[in-house]
Amino acid sequence: MDKQRRVRKRVPRALADASSKRCARCRRQKVKCNGSFPCSRCTRRQVECQGDPRSGAISAEQPSAHRHAASCSRQGNPRLPVELGLPEAFSPGESPAPPLTNPLAIDCSSYSLDTNGRPVHLGTSSTWSFGRRVLRMTYEAAMHAPLPSENLLFDGTCYDLGWDEKRHPSSQVDLEVVALPSPDYAHPSGLWYIHYLLILAFGKAFVVQTSRGRKPPGADLFRLAMSLLPPAHMFVADAIHMVQILCCAALYLQCLDFRGPAYRIIGQALRLALQGGLHTEMHGQDVSDAHAQRSHRVWWTVYILDRQMSSLMGVPMAISDDAINAPLPTFPGEPRKSMTLEIQIKLSRVLARIVENTAVYGADGRLDKQFLSSTKDALKNIAGVADHLNGSFALPNNAVMRGISRVSASLHLMQHQCIVLTTRPLLYNLFESRIGGSDPSLIRTARSGSVRNLLLICIDSAQQMLTILASLQSQDILEGFLRFDLDATFAAHLTLLMAPTIDPTLIKNQSIWLKRCYSVLEYIISCGNMVAVQVKSELRHLEDILSRWPMDDEFNQGEAPQQQSSRSSLPPEGPSPKSALPQPMIVQNNFQPLEDTLQMEGLWWQEGLSSEYLINFANSIDLDSLDIL
Structure with missing residues (x-):
């Protein structure tokens, strides 16, 4: 035997x-x-x-971990020059490519040299990092040379705060600032005074629509406040008030694109809050109800800011949701405020799960069955918030969302950014294959099945964000100082630039959509936002390179795609872009929609994404659709 x-x-x-x-x-x-x-x-x-x-x-x-590390190392190094042209076709007998590695995974380290030659880490979920990866890859493939760092956007390069790194006000501080408020009834060394200065800095930034050179509005007030602020690591007095001050400082810096300092300051606020037990229920005979309610409000403010800033930096979250049991604060007589906070917290939790998901941005991330399974889970998590969002903050039922509120717009923008963040790794990998010419079989998968549907929902969310932003622009409530509208515009614009390079049929009338993107950017620029100037410059540069990229032979020969894009609409027309900076904001009232409306598979987008639609879409994803790659 x-x-x-x-x-x-x-x-x-x-x-x-x-x-x-x-x-x-x-x-x-x-x-x-x-x-x-x-x-x-x-x-x-x-x-x-x-x-x-x-x-x-x-x-x-080799073990899979070693293969993955080798692939990641190639991502971090400058790409080898490749010829502008179509890659060599495979012979019929060859099998598909091996499983794809997610280049945006957390262990695929990638860096970009700043203007001083220092390496800057490109975070996994960071939109800025994503844009830099795309621009660098495209430039190096087209120009056969490294992307020069001059005239590129880096952390803290747009504005000059005039900070001399000292703990005392410099001699250049405006004396009028020191006189606020008058010393006959207030002592300027208290925390309330520092908080007051930061609120004034925000107020000045909201009102003043221009910048004096590279000096942002409110910089003198902010600098004075920070010079009076006691060191957080030695502070033992009113921790809750200190947390509030740090939140204000972090948000102000974030608006000026000082992302690193903002992230570090919100980290200090989070740790002070944790030390004070603000993440707990705050029950006990020594804790008054008023103190508990104040603590809950401060905690969830820190939580939301930390989640968003960590995502924008592309770094892991500082605290797990499992360690938090603080209840939501109550707002007597203001149910809408309670609903707003509840939905924003739910979306922040979804955002954290996407960033921390091991199959999407975590270690050993691969574009395979596990990635698709995690994508399904993320879409279902978003679906869990969709009905609550649509029921409480429904979008206007008209073609261009006239009359949309600022709160509704912000929440819906956050929802669609979660969808884009979930599906963006797949978009990037297919774009990389197209630019690098490494594997034509990958591009062919984008023309049918679940892969195409995932690309479409990513594109549709980008277009929906743009429609919401255009509506805010038409009502003159588009935010020029706070970064959230600019970040949403940047994320949507990148998606709409990349998708046609993979497959031109994914988007109809791309030029009109891009025109709308630039119109939104010009509006933000007209508000004196210097960061938007740099963002627009990099997007123009990327568009110029991609516009000269050769089209796939199959489309040049007129081959009909297997599926058309789910979009059959044009973005509504809006105000003409403004070009000069700085200049006073000009209100324009010639916002004229086109007749076409935005819809996908019979779903009217201006009514919002329903949970039923998202769940059905998630369940339709074929987990084996990436196994052939």
């Missing part, structure tokens, strides 16, 4: 020798391999050959 088993296990010597000469990647794919290092197939596909370069023999198959 043992002899028979041994006979059955024997392999012809010729076949065994041929198999041993193949690299590990070709063995897994069961395709022919010439046995050289690197083998011809891996060279043609521009992937790492898993052979032994020293002896010519083929090494044992």
